[in-house]
Amino acid sequence: MFRITPGRRAILGAAVAAALTVSLSACGEESDTSTGTTGSAPSAAADTSLADKVPASIKSTGKLVIGTDSTYAPSEFLDTDGKTIVGFDVDLFNAVGQKLGLKTEWQTAKFDSIIPGVGSGKYNVGVSSFTINKDRMKEVNMISYFSAGTQWAAKTGATINPDDACGKKIAVQTSTVQADDIAARSKKCTEAGKAKITVDQYQAQSDATNAVVTGKDDAMLADSPVAAYAVKQTGGQLALLGDIYDSAPYGYAVGKDQTEFANVIAEAVKALIADGTYKTVLDKWGVAAGAIDAPAVNPAS
Template sequence: MGLLTAKVSRFPLARRFAVPRNKGSKAMDMKKLKTTKATALVAAGLIALTGCTSASEAGGTSQPSGAATFDPASVSKDDALAALVPDKIKSKGTLVVGSDTTYAPAEFLAASDGQTAVGYDIDIAKAIGATLGLKVEVQTSGFDGILPALGPKYDLGVSSFFITKERSKAANFVSYFQAGTQWATQKGNPKNVNLDDLCGKPVSVQTGTFQEDPDISGRSAKCVAAGKPPIEVVSLKNQTDVATRLVTGGVESMAAGSITTAYAIAQSDGKLQTLGDVYGASPVGIAVAKDDLPLADAVAQAMNKLIKDGSYKKILDAWGTGTGSIEKAEVNPQVNK
């Protein structure tokens, strides 16, 4: 089993790991070239290792052993709930979902074709769609581009959004999961990274996430206020790149949602370990346009039916993420942050 699932053609290794040419020394050029090739081979190997198979898909989606790809046909349409769907969506018959498919095991691209979105978030979205009598179309998007596109482009944003007061200004959220923040470092913590003193340390994190701001940005501000160097934040668009940067030694630690960090560690072939404890457990939500409360309400009621009939638990258990389950979905739940 490997660490990452990624579309190699979209994120070419040469661009990610290129080393500037030093014209002053041919010997140095060759040394750098060898280093660059070695680094690229490590990353390529990590990507290739994501082809491990599950019991349900010979192509391999990096699902836990025995996990079954969710079948929307197993969920029946609820006519009463389907009647709550706004006419503009009901008429097209499809829920268009925006998702950053680099965040395994919640949402990522199947290794079998590099195009099909899979993960527990994807299965939950499909189950909601089936309950409401709608097809679900998942479109890959950069994480920070999903919320601004709700309404005109996406009906829902299903991408492991921690619900925060700031995000709630931009969208409605339907809670469906809970998770905290978990840091990771290389196995054995060779750089002796201490979460209480990250000043001047290189840290990788996905752009636009709760971990980037306010968590790491707040830690960095405290460093500066104390007269210390700020945290060297390596903000990357894709969670796969965040983990790869740590494995290959480009940074000393990374921060992500607790489920995602645990999954990355489990898939790292012993290259990563946790750093500190999980903290800041918060609700995770499905995003809906701010001016579309009726759709948010329909999604919440569909979610609660899935919780009640056991479909929700089956999905999470299949992906090994049952510890993040909740008892009731709410529209715009109260949050502290």
């Protein structure tokens, strides 16, 4: 469910939420003007040595204005009140702001407008599960903070092998790289004289998840944090299968002329890793598998 450049790596549908079904969402058409604040989350102590390094132009405002596409659970999405922006990206970057002695102001925006908004100065930072790549690093500085790839999940206790799913029924969200992935796997099955994989495609990831929970499908594959969140939200009915693959780092986006500030943000993430706040946030959202230990500015891709 990554969108391809200029998106994450694939086109996602609209956000979907339900009681037992997972609040899993995708990149849709959001207003550029809506704003939201965040609810309770792990907090971090301010670090005066880092706060002193914040550029004066930002420090004088006392806050960071953040652009985000709030349609992508569990990274960033609207809570049940329809206006509060929540998610592991939100909790984690709020903690970054706290380390720097700054408040955070989150603004919902269309995904493809965020990086241009950072470049124009509309936003101090873009936080929206941006996969770091060379094209984006030409426009903005990017600070790595998480790693995401593709992950499989099935009913707890299932013994399905993702590398040999021939003859199985597999759920996937439509128009994602995972849909292409499973189609290629099915082709390999038939070329080897085995039964094809029956691929059930769903507009909403929550529907794909429910198909596995109810037994309609044998397994699913999705963006790794989304799959991990599904396992967490279904109360143990699902379990992850195999390892994450095709991983790539997510990055915060700051202005190309803000390299000094980018380095300060990277230091703040390192401080959060060191004091345990980073792990607490990822554990809260069930996405600890994507943890990194060495945040960097504009890492080689």
